Amino acid sequence: MTVAHASPPATGTATAPTAPPEGRPRRRRQWATAGFHLGAGTLAVLWLLPIALVLVTSVRSFDDIAANGLGSLPRSFTFDGFRQAWVDGGQQQALINSMIVTVPTVLVTLVLASMAAFALSRYDLPLRRTLLLTMLGGNLLPPQILLIPVSKLSEMLGVYDTLPALIGVQIGFGVGFYVFVLYGFMRSIPPEIQQAAVIDGAGPVQIYWRIVLPLTRPALAALGALSFTWIFNDLLWAITVLRTDSRMPITASLIGLQGQYVSMWNVIAAGSVIAAAPTVAVFLRFQRHFVAGLNLGAVK
Secondary structure, eight states, X not given: OOOOOOOOOOSOOOXXXXXXXXXXXXXXXXXXXXXXXXXXXXXXXXXXXXXXXXXXXXXSOHHHHHHHOTTSOOOOOOSHHHHIIIIITOHHHHHHHHHHHHHHHHHHHHHHHHHXXXXXXXXXXXXXXXXHHXXXXXXXXXXXXXXXXXXXXXXHTTOTTSHHHHHHHHHHHHHHHHHHHHHHHHHTSOHHHHHHHHHTTOOHXXXXXXXXXXXXXXXXXXXXXXXXXXXXXXXXXXXXXXXXXXXXXHHHHHHHHHHHSSSOHHHHHHHHHHHHHHHHHHXXXXXXXXXXXXXXXXXX
């Protein structure tokens, strides 16, 4: 009779690999998030600090700044700087001139660019790509090499030192870029929509006005806000085709204000706030369209 002997227990036992503690990755993510917020907050403070300094300076009196310094804490509060910049410094007329130039330029440029982009994107036109690249290439030229030709051409046409001359220059140099952006956006519209409209008897004008243009509203809003900012803040073309101080827009008038009130920093700061207020208002109104509309037009 044989007796089965139990095998001796193994001397070495296999152990499962130990997992890293769960708290370590979480702490790393927390430190990374804290570092990101700290860096972003620091950049935001550095970005907003000059703006806050201009705002505080604009509501201080000249005596306060002269006695305590520009970087000291404010000891006065007054709107005399705004009154001097608005009335005595000519900012009122300059702001009117800027609006007279900016609003028609934005409207006319968007209408022309949308019509051209509609034709180039929805119809098989001859030399379509050549026309599009020509419009885009015109915006790649540095404007400095065109200052003298534009000035001489405006003198030959008899429109030098007039606001219509500045409007024409802004339209001519902006429409190419807007056509390029709207072309990419309109090209992404499904062709079945246009085909259905053609079957229903719609012509090119009706397709453009009732179908394509409403679908292009995000890109038009983005371009309208951006073009308003660019044209309103433009200085180069204003001092190229204008000469009379009473016709200067707000940016050129701000330079004259700095020469008129050399050491009165409160007046200069108030003029800067007046010049920046319209573009800030437009940006706050259309901020969600700034990146969204341009990205749609560029990617699609």
